[in-house]
Structures are given as C-alpha cells and as structure tokens.
Amino acid sequence: MTQQMLDEKEVDRRPGAGIRAVEVHWAVSALFLSKGYSGTTMSDIADAVGILPGSLYHHFESKEAAAVAILDEFNEDMHGLAVQLRRSGHSSKNPEARLRELCSTATSLAQRHATAVRLRAFDPPTSSSDRFRAAIHYRPAGLYRLWRSAADDLAATVPDEYFDPGMLAHALQVASIAAVTDRPSTIDSQESSRIFCDSLLYGVVEDCPDDADLDTSAPMAAVRELVAEWTLPSATDDIRGVIIAAARTEFARRGFANTTVRDVSDAAGVPMGTIYRRIDSMEALFVEIAQNYSDQVDRALHAALTTDPSAKAATLDALSFVTANANKKFREETSMMALAWSQGTEGQSSFDRTYRKSASERMSMLVEILANGFDDGTLRTACSPAVFAPHLRTMLWIPFDDHDRASMKRIRRFTRGHLLRGALPTP
Known part of the structure; x- marks a missing residue:
C-alpha cells in the first residue's frame, strides 16, 4: 500500500496511531470487504501490509479484534x-x-x-x-x-x-x-x-393507475399465479426436513462461509453423524436450499418483467408484489443469498455463476423498461436508467416486514402509495 493511497484515506483517530497502524487498519478493511470475514486470515493481512505475521499482533491480537475495531x-x-x-x-x-x-x-x-x-x-x-x-x-x-x-x-x-x-x-x-x-x-x-x-x-410513476387497475393488470395476474405455487424446500424424511429447516435459519444468520455442521447440528437437535449421513456436504445443502428459492422467485420476477413491459406502472407493481412475498415466504433464503455475495463467496460454484447471470439479465431488462418509461414520460426521470435501476432494486428488496411485523397489506399499500405514486405533491 503506497503512501499516496494512505494519504487518500481518513486519518486513524485512535490515540498514538501512526502510519503503520493506519496501513494495517485499511488493509484489514479491504480484505474483509473483498474476501469476507471468514475468508480472511491473519497471514493475508500480514502479506497485504508487507510485515511478518508476528509483527501484526502488535496492532491486533486476533482477526476478531480487528473486526471489532x-x-x-x-x-x-x-x-x-x-x-x-x-x-x-x-x-x-x-x-x-x-x-x-x-x-x-x-x-x-x-x-x-x-x-x-x-x-x-x-x-x-x-x-x-x-x-x-x-x-x-x-x-x-x-x-x-x-x-x-x-x-x-x-x-x-x-x-x-x-x-x-x-x-x-x-x-x-x-x-x-x-x-x-x-x-x-x-x-x-x-x-x-x-x-x-x-x-x-x-x-x-406519472399518472399511476388506481389500485383496481393494478390489481387486474396482466403482469399482476401472471405473478400472482406463480407466487401462489411457491413451496419451501422439501425433504425425503422427517429428520432431513429438520436438518433443512435448521440449515435455512443458520445460513440466514451467519451466511454460508460462517456456518458449520455443528451450528446446524445444534440448531436441529440432531447428532453431527446423522447430518453427515443425510447430506453430501454443506455446500450441497446450501445449493439445494438456494436453488429451490431461485428457481421459483426468478420465474416470478421474469414474468413481472416480460408479461407486458409497455405497462410500466403495472410492471413495477408486479415486481414489488414478488419481492414483498419473497421476503415473507423465503425470508431465510433472501438473507442467505445476500450474505453469500457480501462475504465474497460469489462465483465459486456453477450455481453462483448461474444465479449471478440471471440477476444480471433481469437488471438489463429493468434498465430497458426504465429507459422506455423515461423516454415516453410515463416514469419520472431521476437520473440515467442504468443508475436508477440498482437503486430501485434496493428499494424493492427492503425487508419491510422487519418494521413492526408489517402485514402484506400494509407493505403493498406503502409501496404503491410512496414508491409508485408518491406521497407528496410533485413540486
């Protein structure tokens, strides 16, 4: 890490911190960001800074201490x-x-x-x-x-x-x-x-249709049918069902990289030996759960985007219906996938690559719909479609039910009243 790079960072505010301490601090941050907490070792940090691992302990006694700081x-x-x-x-x-x-x-x-x-x-x-x-x-x-x-x-x-x-x-x-x-x-x-x-x-949305029209739109009809068919992961026997349920919870809490067989064993109340006999590997278990989620949710998102892309308001409304229901039905899986990406585990399996490709294709479809809406005036121009699309995705995937156990009716009412129509008069 060069002196110029250090100069561009904020000054370390800890008493007595010098250039080397600042360098270590930012090396740790960069590694946690790129490789995830579980994927980073003290040796990685030492190599990034260019010091011996033993010297690193003058700054942090452990990887955990670095994360806490x-x-x-x-x-x-x-x-x-x-x-x-x-x-x-x-x-x-x-x-x-x-x-x-x-x-x-x-x-x-x-x-x-x-x-x-x-x-x-x-x-x-x-x-x-x-x-x-x-x-x-x-x-x-x-x-x-x-x-x-x-x-x-x-x-x-x-x-x-x-x-x-x-x-x-x-x-x-x-x-x-x-x-x-x-x-x-x-x-x-x-x-x-x-x-x-x-x-x-x-x-x-400019001149957004009323709720009755949105409820009966072609995109909404398409996604309602698909969402009604969603099912949670199934199991061949009761014990495996308990293991899958526990794994969904643990993967959602910790992410794939931080979840161990013992975590699943403790959560399921099932001996570790039994788990090893019921699953091929932790990665296979993760993929099984995630695949069930992605197959069903991707199909619904694709239907929302392709049923009638000329009806921009109805398309966005259908997308919000899918994401709200996904956050409710597949709460654990939604967290699992977000954590898998944030911990630097993306691209390590064929499933990861397929899921990322599918997400990229959906984003391209959304950008095109936004571009057409900005051009014909049916959508309000906030910025370029390519810039607005990831922000819209963030807003659509907000876990609204985290707030006061919000009901689906309240979530849908908020999405239509704020995100689509706007709650304030346009200045």
Whole structure:
C-alpha cells in the first residue's frame, strides 16, 4: 500500500496511531470487504501490509479484534451523527429537509464504513466473543428517533391516506445504509441519497393507475399465479426436513462461509453423524436450499418483467408484489443469498455463476423498461436508467416486514402509495 493511497484515506483517530497502524487498519478493511470475514486470515493481512505475521499482533491480537475495531468506529460515528445533528439545528428545519439531511449523512457514513456495513449483515461465528456480537448488533436508537420524528412531522402536513411515517422512516434508513453494498461504486453517495428521497417521497410513476387497475393488470395476474405455487424446500424424511429447516435459519444468520455442521447440528437437535449421513456436504445443502428459492422467485420476477413491459406502472407493481412475498415466504433464503455475495463467496460454484447471470439479465431488462418509461414520460426521470435501476432494486428488496411485523397489506399499500405514486405533491 503506497503512501499516496494512505494519504487518500481518513486519518486513524485512535490515540498514538501512526502510519503503520493506519496501513494495517485499511488493509484489514479491504480484505474483509473483498474476501469476507471468514475468508480472511491473519497471514493475508500480514502479506497485504508487507510485515511478518508476528509483527501484526502488535496492532491486533486476533482477526476478531480487528473486526471489532472496525465495527466500533462505525458505531461511534453513527452515535456521533445523532448527537451532531441535534446540536446543529437539525430539528429546526422542515420535515422533508430533515429526512434528506438524515439520508445524505447516513449514506455518506455507510460509504466511509463499507466494511462495517458488510460485517453487520451477519451473525458472527459460534466461537465469537460477546464483545464481537455486541458490536455487530449495536443499533443507535437516537438516530432512528430522528428518522421517525422527521417522518411523523412530515405526515402531519400531508392529507394523504397512503402516507405511512413508520414505513417511510424504516425504508429510508435501511436504503441509505444498504446502498453501499447494492449500488455500483462509481455512483456518488449523495446521488444515491437524492434518488431514495425523491423516489419514496414523490414516486416514480406519472399518472399511476388506481389500485383496481393494478390489481387486474396482466403482469399482476401472471405473478400472482406463480407466487401462489411457491413451496419451501422439501425433504425425503422427517429428520432431513429438520436438518433443512435448521440449515435455512443458520445460513440466514451467519451466511454460508460462517456456518458449520455443528451450528446446524445444534440448531436441529440432531447428532453431527446423522447430518453427515443425510447430506453430501454443506455446500450441497446450501445449493439445494438456494436453488429451490431461485428457481421459483426468478420465474416470478421474469414474468413481472416480460408479461407486458409497455405497462410500466403495472410492471413495477408486479415486481414489488414478488419481492414483498419473497421476503415473507423465503425470508431465510433472501438473507442467505445476500450474505453469500457480501462475504465474497460469489462465483465459486456453477450455481453462483448461474444465479449471478440471471440477476444480471433481469437488471438489463429493468434498465430497458426504465429507459422506455423515461423516454415516453410515463416514469419520472431521476437520473440515467442504468443508475436508477440498482437503486430501485434496493428499494424493492427492503425487508419491510422487519418494521413492526408489517402485514402484506400494509407493505403493498406503502409501496404503491410512496414508491409508485408518491406521497407528496410533485413540486
């Protein structure tokens, strides 16, 4: 790592930290980001910095300690952001300006701490310390209160039955943090912030059809039929069924790379020897579960995109129906796939490559639909289609049911009222 590269990074804020400490810190961050926590070793870090492994222990006593330091820095900055905003006159601004300021600062913060955002996405390995677990699970209550207060105050000014301040605060907060892992690195964080706020406040569809028309559209009819047929992974016997159910939970909590046979054994209450006799390998078990998910969800997403792409509003509505139901029906699988990619395990099997290719093809279809909608004026032009598409994907896949156990009816109402139509009058 060159001195020029170090100069471009933030200065290490720990007391007494020198150039070597900064170099180690950023080497660890880069490796966790590219290879995942489980895929990184202390030897990898030493090689990246150009020092002997023994010298590395002067900076971190273990890989876990390095991860905790990265998480602590992010957690301190999130807490500090809430304090700073309260002291800077944030509450005196109008509600929309406060939401935009929160989204802007949170998105920038997530970009600076991309490694910590990735680490927070999964539960640590079973052998991890309580300190590591606490750092991963920390969420600043003060920051969420600012989000909710701004959304509540905005709702008081809008006579719109669709306006849902709780869901809006949740969606903007999740999107602003998640964007760092979802959007191309070439897109500026402030551009992402603007896109999220414009989309969820003013909507993306011009003259959106009413609910009755959306409910009876051709894309909706196609996806309803497919979603109704979705099934969870099946098993040839009761014991294997218990193993699959436990594996779904553990893969969702920890990701494939961090999940061991013992984790599944403990969760299932089944001896490890029995598991070895029932599965070929942990990778085969992961692929079996993920394949069942991808086959069914991909088919529904493809139907939403191809049934009638000229009906842009109906197509986006059908997409949101599929993603909302996927988050409900396949909650574990949705987390599994997100974690598999974020931990640097993509491309290591034929399934990974097939899944990534399918996702890329769907993104190309979405970009084309957006481009046509921007050209004919049926969709509001926020930026180029290629830039807007990954942001739309982020918003469609927000786990809305994480907020107050939101019902499907409430999720659909929010998506149509905010993302499609817009809850505020167009300026």
